[in-house]
Amino acid sequence: MLAAALAEGLPVTGQVADIRDVRIDGTFDILLINRTLHMLDRKDRTAVLSHMLGHVAANGWLLLLDERSNMPGFRSVVEADPADWSIDRQKGGLLFAQRQPDG
Numbered sequence: 630m631l632a633a634a635l636a637e638g639l640p641v642t643g644q645v646a647d648i649r650d651v652r653i654d655g656t657f658d659i660l661l662i663n664r665t666l667h668m669l670d671r672k673d674r675t676a677v678l679s680h681m682l683g684h685v686a687a688n689g690w691l692l693l694l695d696e697r698s699n700m701p702g703f704r705s706v707v708e709a710d711p712a713d714w715s716i717d718r719q720k721g722g723l724l725f726a727q728r729q730p731d732g
């Protein structure tokens with residue numbers, strides 16, 4: 630992935646880690662989680678998503694793809710986040726939400 634990004638001149642940073650242990654620094658405009666959280670048990674996938682939501686910038690996006698059966702739980706995590714989120718799209722195994730500006 631990094632070689633492909635470098636070849637295109639894209640400033641990409643890679644990290645190999647157990648997603649349950651990742652602690653993010655800073656904020657990002659897009660949080661894309663593509664079919665990974667279903668590999669974790671419910672408690673861990675809730676904790677991982679909850680942590681990562683806290684690092685999406687105002688007006689930034691969550692683009693989450695996973696098993697359809699997990700989506701109601703993920704939506705509950707988004708709705709419980711201290712920030713305001715607008716659900717843009719939820720269909721099948723897809724949930725797109727935008728973090729609203731603070732306060």
Ligand SMILES: C[S@@+](CC[C@H](N)C(=O)[O-])C[C@H]1O[C@@H](n2cnc3c(N)ncnc32)[C@H](O)[C@@H]1O
Nearest residue numbers: 646647648649650662663664665666667668669
């Ligand atoms: C269905 S694959 C999706 C992979 C990738 N997102 C894609 O679209 O091709 C699920 C991935 O989650 C990874 N995975 C499982 N448990 C993980 C964990 N605790 N931390 C990080 N990755 C994990 C697996 O190694 C696998 O590569």
